[in-house]
Amino acid sequence: MTRDVPSVVEGFVKDVAADRSRLLDIVEAVQHRFGHVDDEAVQAIATGLGLHRVEVEDMLSFYAFFDRAPRGRSRIRLSKTPISFMKGAHAVAHAFEAALGIAMGGTTADGAFTLQWTSDIGMADQEPSALINGVILTGLTPEDVPDILATLTKSSAGGPAPHALLPKATVRPGLVQPGAILTGPFAAADGTRAAIALSPDRVIEEITASKLRGRGGAGFPTGMKWRFTRKAVGHDHYVVCNADEGEPGTFKDRVLLSEFPDLVFDGMTVAGYALGARHGLVYLRGEYAYLWDHLQHVLKTRRAQGLLGDRVCGRDGFDFDIRIQLGAGAYICGEESALLESLEGKRGAPRDRPPFPTERGYLQQPTAIDNVETFACAARIMAKGAAWFTGYGTTESSGTKLMSVSGDCARPGVYEVPFGITVNALLDLVGAADAAFVQMSGPSGQAVAPKDFGRRIAYEDLSTGGSTMIFGPQRDVLAVALQFTDFFVDESCGYCTPCRVGTTLLKQGMEKIVAGRATLGDIAAIEALAQTVARMSRCGLGQTAPNPILTTLQNFPELYEARLSPAAFEPLVTLHDALREAVEVQGREPVSEEA
Amino acid sequence: MGADHFHFTVDGTEVEATEGQSVIEACDTAGIYIPRLCYHPDLEPDGSCRVCTCKIDGRNSAACVTPAAHGMVVENATPQLTDDRRTLIEMLFVEGDHPCPYCVASGDCELQALGYRLGMTAPTQPYQRPGRKIDATHPDIYLDHDRCILCSRCIRASRMEDGKTVFGFEGRGIAMRLNIDAEGGLGETQMAAIDKAASVCPVACIVIKRESYRIPNGSRRFDSAPIGSDIEARRKGRPA
Numbered sequence: 001m002t003r004d005v006p007s008v009v010e011g012f013v014k015d016v017a018a019d020r021s022r023l024l025d026i027v028e029a030v031q032h033r034f035g036h037v038d039d040e041a042v043q044a045i046a047t048g049l050g051l052h053r054v055e056v057e058d059m060l061s062f063y064a065f066f067d068r069a070p071r072g073r074s075r076i077r078l079s080k081t082p083i084s085f086m087k088g089a090h091a092v093a094h095a096f097e098a099a100l101g102i103a104m105g106g107t108t109a110d111g112a113f114t115l116q117w118t119s120d121i122g123m124a125d126q127e128p129s130a131l132i133n134g135v136i137l138t139g140l141t142p143e144d145v146p147d148i149l150a151t152l153t154k155s156s157a158g159g160p161a162p163h164a165l166l167p168k169a170t171v172r173p174g175l176v177q178p179g180a181i182l183t184g185p186f187a188a189a190d191g192t193r194a195a196i197a198l199s200p201d202r203v204i205e206e207i208t209a210s211k212l213r214g215r216g217g218a219g220f221p222t223g224m225k226w227r228f229t230r231k232a233v234g235h236d237h238y239v240v241c242n243a244d245e246g247e248p249g250t251f252k253d254r255v256l257l258s259e260f261p262d263l264v265f266d267g268m269t270v271a272g273y274a275l276g277a278r279h280g281l282v283y284l285r286g287e288y289a290y291l292w293d294h295l296q297h298v299l300k301t302r303r304a305q306g307l308l309g310d311r312v313c314g315r316d317g318f319d320f321d322i323r324i325q326l327g328a329g330a331y332i333c334g335e336e337s338a339l340l341e342s343l344e345g346k347r348g349a350p351r352d353r354p355p356f357p358t359e360r361g362y363l364q365q366p367t368a369i370d371n372v373e374t375f376a377c378a379a380r381i382m383a384k385g386a387a388w389f390t391g392y393g394t395t396e397s398s399g400t401k402l403m404s405v406s407g408d409c410a411r412p413g414v415y416e417v418p419f420g421i422t423v424n425a426l427l428d429l430v431g432a433a434d435a436a437f438v439q440m441s442g443p444s445g446q447a448v449a450p451k452d453f454g455r456r457i458a459y460e461d462l463s464t465g466g467s468t469m470i471f472g473p474q475r476d477v478l479a480v481a482l483q484f485t486d487f488f489v490d491e492s493c494g495y496c497t498p499c500r501v502g503t504t505l506l507k508q509g510m511e512k513i514v515a516g517r518a519t520l521g522d523i524a525a526i527e528a529l530a531q532t533v534a535r536m537s538r539c540g541l542g543q544t545a546p547n548p549i550l551t552t553l554q555n556f557p558e559l560y561e562a563r564l565s566p567a568a569f570e571p572l573v574t575l576h577d578a579l580r581e582a583v584e585v586q587g588r589e590p591v592s593e594e595a
Numbered sequence: 596m597g598a599d600h601f602h603f604t605v606d607g608t609e610v611e612a613t614e615g616q617s618v619i620e621a622c623d624t625a626g627i628y629i630p631r632l633c634y635h636p637d638l639e640p641d642g643s644c645r646v647c648t649c650k651i652d653g654r655n656s657a658a659c660v661t662p663a664a665h666g667m668v669v670e671n672a673t674p675q676l677t678d679d680r681r682t683l684i685e686m687l688f689v690e691g692d693h694p695c696p697y698c699v700a701s702g703d704c705e706l707q708a709l710g711y712r713l714g715m716t717a718p719t720q721p722y723q724r725p726g727r728k729i730d731a732t733h734p735d736i737y738l739d740h741d742r743c744i745l746c747s748r749c750i751r752a753s754r755m756e757d758g759k760t761v762f763g764f765e766g767r768g769i770a771m772r773l774n775i776d777a778e779g780g781l782g783e784t785q786m787a788a789i790d791k792a793a794s795v796c797p798v799a800c801i802v803i804k805r806e807s808y809r810i811p812n813g814s815r816r817f818d819s820a821p822i823g824s825d826i827e828a829r830r831k832g833r834p835a
Binding site: 039052053054055057058061062330347352354489490491492493494495496497498500501502503504505508525528529532535536537538572573 | 644
């Protein structure tokens, strides 16, 4: 294998026909091949694409899965979420640290291992989990660590560990209870065949009549989005499937893509027909790279069956195919305009709207971006009819919702439930009678207290993308709120001031509260700051990043009160911390005057 | 009034605009000052600092990237927006390192001037002390990265006006930094002191060497009148 970086890079550039919008693929290939992207590679990419090196660095330094300097040959990434922590991730981390003799974030001296935390990898129903060289391990215990390290050492010499050899390298199927959408039988193209029997406009009418709304959580009417996109003028129209589910606690798209990929592709094909699009793109989060081969195989089979490619299902004039774009570790790319930027091979910074993606989306062309689950619904609606779909759910929220349930419950997993179900009914279903609070719709959603468990899961009441994290009475609500706040520090794109700086300031304020050092004034200040961040941020990430603090302040004020410091003023930095450096240098503690 | 002229209101005052103008452009012409930082009239708007956020038709939007439209209702100088903007300025003060009393840009610094205009006394948030390195590799320019507020003016100016793409960003979130298009620093780039990119920095991140005290403290842009006074002087019926 040649180590001649420029010529290898040149090959990668050629593989994508020197298309600048495929920069993400080129960098992914370099990272995969060399373990990092060094200055030489950056220069070679820039030369190959006719870019400045600063433009290449701008993009590659944005994503968590790319490195500019060499790291360990084996990359051990442990999922960092309140759920993984409650299931014992800290003990697993300590076991790795002890066995490798390094701290989290470190690399062993021989360059064999790097150990680090990573944001939620979509395994909340089987934590603690880890991502090791692209392989997902679940249900880890400290006892697994020696075997894992031994296997990695054996299969080392640089290459990724063979999947089958690593202990716990299985992802358990996550579907616990299917409902109307996921209960078969259905064939691979029921939706497409029903669609092409109608005119594209009639397909959009049917989707509109079903009152289907976006399943990512925002709830935009799908029929309207498709109509806007179809009507918009462009030389190409695009269908994009948002499979970047990064909201901590959600894993329903993982279940759909691993267990029902045909349903999702069928729905995308329906959209392709309705919009007059020839290209579909799936933006698959980097953490789900383990699904790559499986999904490519399904696409290949669909092409062989005439369900993708030229003349889909024998329909003249309907050519449609699907490409999968792999992400590289950035929660913000689930935001639709950031996703488009990333799809175009740039850093995932959101765009200003207007123009909306329906008008100018991918490559400035009309684009409909929908959630994985939305496409699954669309396929079933075409096959079974809008009336069938509106038979489930509420007037404003038709159909069913996939709920990703995790935490303190007897049966975590994905539940398909009709919209309108109360939180209480869901908690009964999953075996969580003593829940003390439920984090609904992830960190960007809200902390729901027992007094509100009678509320309904629906766009008109508790709107949700499906993430449902359950916390029992033994959990520390404010510590969880701090962990969620920390998540947004890691995932802020940095583009706008309020989110870039505000998330860090909120975290520091929350640390002070959790440590019991906050005064009443501090709490008023953090609330004001949180509201400013929510009001002034540019996109949904920043606008919702203060939610863990704001919704716990609202629903659990007594917990904040219990943590208050009685002092009128507490400095952010304690005297002890302020003197730490001096203490280390001098090798002695300060002598107090009274002594 | 031509067919492409229309009106909208800002805090109840009627403003005339033409097709294609942003809210901030129309307001500048009309002599209404909307506080701003990353916006520069000669550059593509960026909408990243969020200081020019106004409540536009009931929704917070950055005035520099929002196209003006007929009948729009814009709230600008409300107490809440002033508070929020001041908080943003405070955030930028503590994110970097901005010691006004001994900074070369004092009196000519838009961040400092906005702090005064918006009523900031001392930041209430904790200093982050980033400790970024100074780049003095260029013979005529030095970069004090601790002063950088990530407004991207130099990035835009270098790419679009100078055609050089000397600057870019690196990293994300609170770790985001201004990056240079050369391994060895600014001295290895085509950057020149006469470049547009060298003149648009609102703070003292990009500093021309040997020029700093040509205009003494006390005689600088914002020493005599608050930032935005030049725009407000354009307002009809107001003494200039």
